[in-house]
Amino acid sequence: MSPSHKPLVVVGSVNADLVLPIERLPKPGETLAAASIETVPGGKGANQAAAAARAGYPTFFVGQFGKDDPNAALLRGALRGCGVDLAHSADIAGPCGTALILLQAGGENSIIIVGGANQAAWNLSDGVKQLIAGAGAVLLQREIPEPVNVEVAQLAKAANVPVFLDAGGVEGPIAPELLSCLAVLSPNETELNRLTGMPTDTEEQIQSAAEALMAKGVKAVLVKLGGDGSLLLPGHGEAPIRQKAIRAPEVVDTTGAGDCFTATYAVAVLEGKPAPAALQFASAAASICVQRRGAMPSLPARAEVEELLAKQ
Structure with a gap:
């Protein structure tokens, strides 16, 4: 990677995931054994x-x-081991965020989150503000307080830094002042339905719902369709791009x-790939990811993604 590339700055949540493999979800009043x-x-x-x-x-x-949480060292070590720079992360009193993941046979999961440090008060330091202003892009999600996302997005927009928001996390509506800052909003079809109140059962309905978000100021919408691929509405009058x-x-x-x-x-x-190639790159990475257990441990290395792409 060329050192001339401005960094990607991810502002968001970190959790200790407690994973329980089960055959199926328990019925009300039922007790099941996890492996x-x-x-x-x-x-x-x-x-x-x-x-x-x-x-x-x-x-x-x-x-x-959460500096009172023994899992903090595990989480920091895992991120550093992936090559992530943590110089601008903070240690605060209390526990880390925690997620209970019920992993069912076939790979589907049900998740319960305890916010912990993610949902505590945030204070963006001058160093963080400078980092955002000098970023190539900022990437957000919805597992930290909405006002933090709004502040970060407004700082980025003021510096002409594109903001990507993954719609996963809390289910409520996205603040209008956040929507108007977004270069890319990426929901799955269920999140798209919740955000718009519009049906998302067909590709035409998905496109209409995505266009409704763009009418609120979002520049582009990238809808994740799971095993059916993705649909990008790139904006600027360009035609939608369907990726299998x-x-x-x-x-x-x-x-x-x-x-x-x-x-x-x-x-x-950020590397300058055209949209179809960018979608193909992301699809290859996700394809590798679902073949392994665990969130962070399943993430592929660059060479693995390129190897899979070479076979397509």
Whole structure:
């Protein structure tokens, strides 16, 4: 990677994921046995920072670790091990964020989150503000307080830095002052339905719902469609771009796949790839991700993505 590339700055959440593999979800009043319990690094912000860094791009993570939590060392170590720069992350009193992930047979998951340090008060330092102003792009999600995302996005917009928002996280509406700052908003079809109140059962409906978000000031919308690929509405009067998924031979765990897709798409855009190639790059990364267990541990290295692309 050329040192002339301005870094990707990811502002968001970091969690200790408690993963329980189960055959199916329990019914009300029912007790099921899990095969094991494992603590692995995760959180949408941390996953996206790790995915970008593993893809070979210079990446900073701005997040909050609970200094009273023994998992903080595990989480920091995992991010650094992926090549993420943590110089602008903070240690605050209390526990880290935690996610309980019920991993079902076939790779689907159900997640319960305890916000911890992610949802505590934030104070963006002068160093963080300078980092944002000098970034190639800023990547946000919705597992930290909305006012923090708004402040970061407004700082970035004022410095002409593009802002990507992954719609995953809290379910409420996105603040209008945040929408108007976004270069790219990336929901899945379920999130798109919740954000717009519009049906998203067909591709035509998905496109109409995405256009409704663009009418509120979003420059482009990238809809993640899981095994059906993705749909990009690039704006500027350009036609939508439909990307088919690169199918995985076996789906082991979908945790983190959406984070991987959004982050690697942002990396590809920052590297100057045209939109179809950027979508293909992100699809390859996500295809590798779902074949492994765990959010951050499943993220592919750059060489793996390029090897898979070479086979397409």
